[in-house]
Amino acid sequence: MxxxxxxxxxxxxxxxxxxxxxxxxxxxxxxxxxxxxxxxxxxxxxxxxxxxxxxxxxxxxxxxxxxxxxxxxxxxxxxxxxxxxxxxxxxxxxxxxxxxxxxxxxxxxxxxxxxxxxxxxxxxxxxxxxxxxxxxxxxxxxxxxxxxxxxxxxxxxxxxxxxxxxxxxxxxxxxxxxxxxxxxxxxLGTHDTLTDLPNRLWLTAHIERAMEACARRGSMIAVLLVNLDGFKTINDSLGRAVGDGFLKTCASRLGQNLRHDDMVARIGGDEFVIVVGGLLDPSVAGQITDNVLRELCREIVINGVRLRVSASIGIAVFPRDGNDVATLLHNADAAMYDAKQSGRNTFRYFEPTMSTTALGTLILQRDLQRAFEQGQLSLSFQPKFKIANLSLSGAEALIRWQHPEIGDIPPLEFIPAAERSGQIVQIGNWVIAEVCRLIARWDALGLPAIQIAINLSPVQFNVPDLVDHIDAIVRSAGVAPERVMFEITETVAMQNADKTTAIIQKFQSRGFDMAIDDFGTGYSSLAYLQRFQVRQIKVDRFFVSDLDVHERQGGALLSAIVTLARALNMEVVAEGVETVTQLNKLASLNCDQAQGFLLSKPLPAAAFQQFLNGINRMSHGKPETQAVVEPG
Incomplete structure (x- = not known):
């Protein structure tokens, strides 16, 4: 088949x-x-x-x-x-x-x-x-x-x-x-996730295209670097949600009244860049910047909170101030920094001398790192005295930087640079560790048991887990917390009173004392001082020096401060006492303590150790003394 x-x-x-x-x-x-x-x-x-x-x-x-x-x-x-x-x-x-x-x-x-x-x-x-x-x-x-x-x-x-x-x-x-x-x-690769503005990558490409177009037409470009004044305070005191909403509103306002070809970009936390092309006269950039400042100064309401902000703006013009993106942004940043130094809420055109200032700041920031490694930083102590009998009550320590090439650099020069770069946190940690090391040495030598107060900068005060971190440094050195006092300025204390109160209470719960420095220069009130419950109020030297010029008016102000402190069970320390007249007037006002060149200049650590040794020989078991330390 x-x-x-x-x-x-x-x-x-x-x-x-x-x-x-x-x-x-x-x-x-x-x-x-x-x-x-x-x-x-x-x-x-x-x-x-x-x-x-x-x-x-x-x-x-x-x-x-x-x-x-x-x-x-x-x-x-x-x-x-x-x-x-x-x-x-x-x-x-x-x-x-x-x-x-x-x-x-x-x-x-x-x-x-x-x-x-x-x-x-x-x-x-x-x-x-x-x-x-x-x-x-x-x-x-x-x-x-x-x-x-x-x-x-x-x-x-x-x-x-x-x-x-x-x-x-x-x-x-x-x-x-x-x-x-x-x-x-x-x-996402070319835009900021929060504001949806172009980021640095897109900004760079835009400026390069604009430079090519302006080079063909013979026109100019203005690069405006905008830095919001006081944004960090808003973000830290009111929270990130308010800070983010604030940035979005500012980003929206920066883009108003700009032409179609102009650009607004965000390149950092509180820094923006505005690019204005096709200019025939650089002064037009100044007019645009005035409009930007007016827009930013208008009141902003975020989650029911009313806020006002200013800005510092630096202007660099192509091709006059640079032929590439990096140079233009660098010079605009130098001009912005000069605007901040000039009082903020203003703008500055770039000038060649600004590069020198900016370069000096960068050099300081760079050399500060070497200072830690090479032991160029040191502490000097200025004694404090009880006004009643002029006995030693403490000392304030000032940080010193002996640069191997430049020489002695004043704190007023390098501390602001360190705060801007964030190095102040490292400096503060070094001061705490060095103070603890000196306390341990003095105790080993049998010198008077003194209390050291360390000034916390605004940047340090906003570091997360600040108290835990400091407590760990102090205890690891074998130093009791009662031997250390921490100081914050009145301005820092009032930036966020609730947060300040919580941090002060946490410090005190660990055994540390607290003080308000530069009192009278900020905007404290009796109610807030009651909440803070610090141990000392340090009166700014402005009020002390006024005792010589306007004795009656200055005396009235100091008398009010002393009365206030007495009511709150706080001590009053007068800074910058330089004349006998000032000291006598402070005594008549019942001020507790004084320090200044009249009584003693700052002493290097070795000299201050000898000073304590001399007091130790004289005291023969008298009550313990105190000392105060401040970086800068």
């Missing part, structure tokens, strides 16, 4: 197996890219069914392409079993190739199982063929084999093509998502 193959059905089986193979490759790529386990399971099951239909259909159509001169039927259970085996082998194949790395053992095991499953599918399909009279499908229902094969082919092709179309839709959606994601990434 001989048979023949139907060419059409053979061709259809080839088409089916081609689409099944292509579908398998597309499915494996899609499944491999999925990250969520649940999605992978759904796609594996659906893919296994589609791929299984393709494999089973190819085999079934191939069998039906072989025509015999007798009727052929197919057993339903064997036919279903052959399809299940095709689906299982498809599931195994997809799950294997989508796992990333494929060790040889896994490949060998999977290959063996797949071979057995494909072989089982083949023989199950062969076993389904039934030549008996009672076989189902073709014999019972009198169905033509060719039509059945065509129906299976059409169904299989529909499933496979539908799967590919479904994959195509998902791939297209994925491509659109990727394009949107890339677009968002490009935007």
């Amino acid at each position: 001989s048979g023949i193959y139907n060419p059409l059905l053979v061709f259809l089986s080839l088409i089916v197996v081609f689409l099944a193979s292509y579908t398998a490759l597309e499915l494996s790529g899609r499944i491999f890219s999925l990250q969520q386990k649940r999605q992978r399971v759904h796609w594996l099951l659906g893919g296994a069914i589609a791929m299984g239909i393709g494999i089973w259909s190819m085999h079934f159509i191939g069998m039906m392409a072989f025509a015999l001169p007798i009727r052929v039927g197919y057993d339903l259970s064997f036919t279903a079993a052959s399809f299940l085996l095709a689906a299982v082998v498809s599931l195994l194949a997809l799950s294997t190739v989508t796992r990333g790395k494929l060790p040889r053992v896994r490949i060998a095991v999977a290959g063996t199982v797949m071979t057995l499953a494909i072989t089982g599918m083949h023989y199950a399909g062969r076993g389904a063929a039934n030549f008996a009279t009672g076989s189902i499908w073709l014999s019972v229902n009198k169905l033509d084999a060719n039509w059945v094969a065509l129906a299976v082919s059409a169904s299989s092709l529909t499933v496979l093509i539908g799967t590919l179309a479904f994959l195509g839709l998902h791939t297209s959606g994925l491509s659109d998502s990727l394009r949107r994601a890339n677009s968002q990434l490009d935007h």
Whole structure:
């Protein structure tokens, strides 16, 4: 008995197996890219069914392409079993190739199982063929084999093509998502996330394009570097939410009244840059800057809080002040710094001498780091005395910097530079550690047990975990906290009274004393002083010097301060006492302590140690004395 193959059905089986193979490759790529386990399971099951239909259909159509001169039927259970085996082998194949790395053992095991499953599918399909009279499908229902094969082919092709179309839709959606994601990434890479203004990268490209255009036209560009005055105080005292809202509002105002080709960018926390191109007269930049300052000075309301801000602005003009982006920004920054030094809420055009000032600041910041490493910093102590009997009550220590090339650099020069760069935190930590080291030395020598007060700069006072950090330094040196007093200026204390109160209380809970320095120069009130509950009030030297010039008026002010301190159980220390008249007047006002050149100049640590040693020999067990230390 001989048979023949139907060419059409053979061709259809080839088409089916081609689409099944292509579908398998597309499915494996899609499944491999999925990250969520649940999605992978759904796609594996659906893919296994589609791929299984393709494999089973190819085999079934191939069998039906072989025509015999007798009727052929197919057993339903064997036919279903052959399809299940095709689906299982498809599931195994997809799950294997989508796992990333494929060790040889896994490949060998999977290959063996797949071979057995494909072989089982083949023989199950062969076993389904039934030549008996009672076989189902073709014999019972009198169905033509060719039509059945065509129906299976059409169904299989529909499933496979539908799967590919479904994959195509998902791939297209994925491509659109990727394009949107890339677009968002490009935007994030060139724009500030908070204000959505261009960042430094986009700013640089914009200035370069503007310089090329202005060079062709013979015009100029003005680069305005804007620094918000007092933003740090707002952010630290009112919280980040208010600070962020404040920056957004300022960013919006900076962009008002600018032309379409001009740009506003944010390059730092509170620093913005405005680029104005196509100028024929540099003075136009000054007019624009005046408008910017007026806009920024208007009241801002954030979360019900009313705020006002000023700005310091530096202007650099291309090509006069620089021919590249870096130089223009550097010179604009130097001009901005000069505006701050001139009182803030103003602007300055760049001048060559400003570079020297800015360079000097950078040199100081650079050399400060070397000062720590090479031991150029030291402390000098200026004694304090009780006014009633002129006995020693303490000392104030001043930080000194002996530069190997420049010589002695006054604190008023390097402390502001250190605060701007953030190095003041490192300096403050060094002062605390050095004070503790000296206390330990003096105790070992049996000198009077003195209390050292350390002045905290505004930057230090806003360091997170300040009290814990300082407490760790003091205790690690083996020094009792009662031996240390910390001072903050009145201005710093009033920036955020609630925060100041909390920090003072935390210091006091650890055993440290606190003092308010430069009292009378800020805007304290009795209510706030009651909340602070510090141990000492240090009266600014301005009030003391006024005792010589305006004795009656100066005496009235000091008398009020002493009365206030007495009511709050606080001590009053007068700074800058330089004449006998001042000292006598302070005594008549019942001021507690005094310090100044009249009584003693600052003494280096070694000389102050000798001074304490002399007092120790004279005291012979008299009550303990106190001392005060301040960096700068």
